[in-house]
Amino acid sequence: MVARWLRTDRERTPETAQPGSPLRSLYEDFVHQDVAIAFAEAADFKFIGSSGVNANPKDTKDYPGGVWTLPPTYKLGSQDRAKYEAIGESDRFILKFQKPGG
Numbered sequence: 265m266v267a268r269w270l271r272t273d274r275e276r277t278p279e280t281a282q283p284g285s286p287l288r289s290l291y292e293d294f295v296h297q298d299v300a301i302a303f304a305e306a307a308d309f310k311f312i313g314s315s316g317v318n319a320n321p322k323d324t325k326d327y328p329g330g331v332w333t334l335p336p337t338y339k340l341g342s343q344d345r346a347k348y349e350a351i352g353e354s355d356r357f358i359l360k361f362q363k364p365g366g
Contacts, residue, residue: 294330300357309362310364314358318355318358319356320352320354322351323354327348331354333348334352334353334354335349335353
């Protein structure tokens with residue numbers, strides 16, 4: 265799990281991580297592909313490749329409730345629901361890594 269790669273003495277879980285820290289952001293909002301790759305490489309994983317099969321160019325990543333505003337969660341409930349339905353699920357990526365020593 266990603267959380268194990270990022271733990272420090274002060275940040276044991278996403279709940280105890282400082283607001284704005286990399287560990288907490290992985291669980292609260294959008295994570296950019298380059299950031300995810302950097303986290304994995306910092307844990308000695310080797311980046312092999314990626315796929316855009318789950319990309320969504322309609323996702324502007326600037327919603328009042330963060331990624332959770334979009335379907336299927338709809339954090340804002342019925343507020344602007346048709347707008348968020350038209351966008352669809354969040355922009356996603358698939359990454360392939362080789363584990364350390366593998």
